[in-house]
Amino acid sequence: MARSLAGFAATVLLAVAASGCESSSQTTVRVLVRDINIREEGVDCAGTGAYTFFHNRAPFRVLDGEGATVADGRLPPGKAVRTFEEDLEVDRIPTYCEFAVPVSVPSRAGYQLVVDDQPAIPLTSDQGFLVAVVPS
Amino acid sequence: MRAVAALLAVVLCLAACDGAEPVRAGGAATLPGPVPSGLAARPAPPGTPGAPVFTGTLTDGTALAAADLWAGRPVVLLFFSSWCTTCAERQDALSELARAYRDRVVFVGVVTGDEPADLDAYLRAHKAEFPVVVDADGTVSRAYAVREPGAVAVVAKGGALLRGWPGGLDASTLDTRIRELLLA
Secondary structure, X not given: OHHHHXXXXXXXXXXXXXXXXXXXXXXXXXXXXXXXXXXXXXXXXOOOHHHOOOOOOOEEEEEEOOOOEEEEEEOOOEEEEEOOOOOOOOOEEEEEEEEEEEEEEEOOOOXXXXXXXXXXXXXXXXXXXEEEEEOO | OHHHHHHHHHHHHHHHOXXXXXXXXXXXXXXXXXXXXXXXXXXXXXXXXEOOOOEEEEOOOOEEEHHHHHOOOOEXXXXXXXXXXXXXXXXXXXXXXXXXXXXXXXXXXXXXXXXXXXXXXXXXXXXXXXXXEEOOOOHHHHHOOOOOOOEEEEEOOOOEEXXXXXXXXXXXXXXXXXXXXXXX
């Protein structure tokens, strides 16, 4: 009985060790859709023109350099961000649409982002974020 | 006892196997009735450009020709998607407004980039009882220069394109605009 318990404990320890070999870290994927659309600053937004597939609930995957999926989920609504500081004295101004989504990814040399099965776009590490500018 | 069981089986089968397609929200059942007699539609200012003419299919596949609608009464076009959060915030009140104007001013939804099940759930959740065109490839949206949902356009009786609002409008403001622009 004692021997079988020891065997079980060893198996559990091995499983825990194996699962812990690859640690993941929290970061945020920031997708900046550079569509320069006229919107009110701060409103929810989606990509426009050729980038309409960037929108709330759109499925996404983060790939590593080998093309393996290391995180996935769905985009939140984008937020309209002003493109320059000058006050044009109107509510609707040129903006881009930023999506920010927290992910947990294992350490890799490079990452890519796939949204709604569209072609992958590179993610660049910048100040702790993984950033994609669209179009890049 | 056996007869009761047999009757129960028949009833259950009829309930489960009648084969009827569920009624799609935004489909043919939401098309307007006849134009009310004495409808006082405001004439469009001279020189107002015509609205882009389009045909499309509703959520249940029913064909719709927009020009047939605006031949007899004003039309409000609502551009939205089920994933558009701003649209969802405004939709209940817009649905109520559409009901209030039903047959006098026809509201038509134009939807892009959506999944049928998500759209159906959205329309039911927000009690949207107006026809909804599925603009799968975005042709109608582009014709009206709509870059993202929501947006609103109003068309006078006869087909003149009076105004468009990128970003959309809340129901109260749209009601005011309808009275100013569309109804005498």
